[in-house]
Amino acid sequence: MANILVVDDEHGIRDLLSEILNDEGHNVELAENAAEAREARLRSRPDLVLLDIWMPDTDGVSLLKEWASAGVLTMPVIMMSGHATIDTAVEATRIGAHSFLEKPITLQKLLKAVEQALTRNAARKPTAVPGVPVSLDPGRTPAVEFMDNAPGQSAPPASALGPQSQQTFDLDKPLREARDGFEKAYFEFHLAQEGGSMTRVAEQTGLERTHLYRKLKQLGVELGKGKRA
Known part of the structure; x- marks a missing residue:
């Protein structure tokens, strides 16, 4: 069981991911924008973040970069988007994202990505300075x-x-x-x-x-x- 933060500005997607992850035994917290995501990360210290790229206030890649620059990217982050290009996916991976899921997200892909991210996170010691050395x-x-x-x-x-x-x-x-x-x-x-x-x-x-x-x-x-x- 893990604490998972889902960040997406679409209410339906937040509810769907929350329902699936709760059924798998995880604790899920929801945020609809970057401001709420920042607060949730400080408050609950999630084991994993599912982060949408396109959001109205701050996009997901910018938020990922912000966390990496501040040295607080201690949890795996799975990026989500229905419109991102290969350049966006590569940039997010370079910054520190664990993986990328294209919307609409299938149940199989979601659970596989979550399992791999949590397994890798548990097997590794957190780095003092996240990002690219x-x-x-x-x-x-x-x-x-x-x-x-x-x-x-x-x-x-x-x-x-x-x-x-x-x-x-x-x-x-x-x-x-x-x-x-x-x-x-x-x-x-x-x-x-x-x-x-x-x-x-x-x-x-x-x-x-x-x-x-x-x-x-x-x-x-x-x-x-x-x-x-």
């Missing part, structure tokens, strides 16, 4: 490093990390090139995590399979790389 070593161009450790394991030395465990991106590049590099690493990571299953990768990344195939082809991602032996 940036290396600022003297004499080198700043680079962003993304690491993902197996549940229950501490971070291994940098020399022991494989290509799916660590990715370093050169920030001294045009924006489009830097973004393409991140997106390629992002999809290769999920392909490896899901054993090359395009269905599960589509669910995890919030993309339709046709869009996903086009995106992977555009980025030059080798589909065979993700398949487990």
Whole structure:
């Protein structure tokens, strides 16, 4: 059982998600905008937040960025939207979102995303500074490093990390090139995590399979790389 905060400006969606999650044994608190979400996060310290992107006062990505900048993104956040683009989903993931759900949200996708987020959160120690760590070593161009450790394991030395465990991106590049590099690493990571299953990768990344195939082809991602032996 977990404490889950649902943030969405649509009354019907809040009620539907609350009913489903309550039936699963979770405690659910509701907020219809960013102001209420801020208060609820301080008051109840949720184990998980379901956060809508499009809201009237402050959009969900801006609220996520606010929490990350303030160092209070200690809980997994699942973003929700019916109109977001791949760029929005990638940006939210870069900031610190756990995953992205496209509306209308199916029961199976909702419960799977919630279970994965809660399991990963329980297996990891909270980080002191949430967000993306940036290396600022003297004499080198700043680079962003993304690491993902197996549940229950501490971070291994940098020399022991494989290509799916660590990715370093050169920030001294045009924006489009830097973004393409991140997106390629992002999809290769999920392909490896899901054993090359395009269905599960589509669910995890919030993309339709046709869009996903086009995106992977555009980025030059080798589909065979993700398949487990």
